[in-house]
Amino acid sequence: MKYLIKEILRHRWRTIAGISGYAIAVLFILLVVSVSMTSERDSVGILKSTGTHFIVYIPSSSSCCSPTDNDASDGSLTAEGGYTMMLNSDLIYSVREIPGVKDAAPYLLYKIFDRYYNCNISLGGIDTSSIAARNNVCASTNLIEGRYLSGNTDEVVAEESFAMAHKLSVGDTLKTYGGRLVVGGIVNSGIKPGKADLYAPIEHVRTILKDSLNCISTGFDMNIIVVEVSDARIQNRVISQLKEKMSYLSVSSYNCYQPASEVMSVIEGTSSALSIVIFLFLIIFSAKTQITSLMERIREIGILKSLGWSDSRLSRQILSISLIQSLMGASLGIIIGLGIINLLNHYQIRIFNSLEFYFQPDKLPLLLYLSLAGALMASIFPIIKLHRTKAGDMINNYF
Structure with missing residues (x-):
């Protein structure tokens, strides 16, 4: 260790060059990761929830309801323009158990x-508290009057x-569905x-259909399940x-989650x-630094051998020496990088007028590991040359 410290201090400019190389590389990685994380947070954050909803139902060849003699004749449960069957409310719990399902509602x-x-x-009956209903059917944000x-x-509405x-x-009042709406x-x-x-x-619609259309049976009080998925990338x-779990169900989606998923993959x-x-x-810069250092010290290393x-x-x-330089350079690059990020964010300087620098502290160990891995890989070639060269050749010749 004593010789190691002396060697680092004796060749100051070589040490500074090695540390600077690691610092610059880590600095650039930190800035690139910061910008990409901002892009992912903004773009991917929006895209991951794009098209993440669909409906499931059981198609039918005829109406399963028997309307009473009033203005609600020729009525039927419907989805996607066709007839459907009633669904048991217990089916919702089975859908919610599927990994990746964020919400499911009647x-x-x-x-x-x-x-x-x-x-x-x-007439659609919705669960107003459900995010799946808001995204598949209607939400308060859609209100215009x-x-x-x-x-x-x-x-x-x-x-x-x-x-x-x-x-x-x-x-205004509508005289329909056996009453006034x-x-x-x-x-x-x-x-x-x-x-x-x-x-x-949905509670009100159930009442309307039960009292006026004789359509609701015990336990069977919906004909569609609206589903919300947590991420567009896993919707397929x-x-x-x-x-696979419920093959009798028909699934309907607008498939806009597919291009969103592809764009997210491109960004990442x-x-x-x-x-x-x-x-x-x-790695290339570090390897060059180590080889140059070995060439400069070739005679003294030959003497030591x-x-x-x-x-x-x-x-x-x-x-x-390589690991110490990488650790010092990485630490210096991280300190400089975080300082630059804080200054840019403080003065609200944006990349392309929109992207800010955003970095998560839990990524810092990864930068240190990358730098140490680079130092380790950069030392392999000089060490191989060292083992293959005899002491006499090292004293009398350069590589």
Whole structure:
């Protein structure tokens, strides 16, 4: 150790060059990782929840309901334009148990042909507390006028297109579904798999269908399950597992999660590739530094070998010097990098006017490990040359 310290101090400029190389490499890796983490936090954070919802139901060739003699004739449970069967409420718990499912909730969608309006009118019953219902059907953020499902049993919200087609405004009354429904609000839910003309809390819709349409059976009080997945990248796996577990269910999704998943893979792959390239440059630079150091000390190393120093002892010296330089350089690079990040964030300096530098402290050990790994790999070639060269050749010749 005493000789090791003397060697490091005796060749100061060589030591400074080695430490600087590691510091610069670690600094660049830190900055690249910081920018890529910001990109992942912003872009991936949005993309991972893109299209992560779908509906499941059991298709049927005919209506399973028997409407009473009123204006709700020709009614049926529906999904994706076709007939469906009623589902047992216990099925939701089975869906929730599938790994990757963030939420699953009941949905009751019924369609009638209304003679007064001379058109089909669909009524959707949603669980207002469910994120799966909000993303698959309708949410309070979709409200454009009035109020969103206040809780009054006779109040509904109408889709904007339906309201415009029938010249409906907030406060108007619809005589349909065997009673009077008041338009409490108007929404524009966009393109969603559970879209309907009218929406109400599922408890209210169950009451309407039970009392007026004789459609609800004990334990069978929904015809669709709306599902929310935790990450777009695993949605294919979730759907596959659901179909394996419950093959009788039909799954409907708009598949926008697939391009989102592909974009996330590209973003993650790009940041990883940049880090790998910088790490390779670190190894190349470190190896060059170690070889240069060995060439400069070739004669004295040859003398030490002739005096009885073993190859393993000299190898340990080379490796120890490389590891010490890498540790010092990595520490210096991290300190400088964190200082730069704090200054840039303090003065709100952004990359491409949008990306800020963001770094998680738990990544610091990884940078140290990368630097030490680079030092270890960079020492391999000089050590091999050391073992293959005789002491006399080292004293009389350079590599």
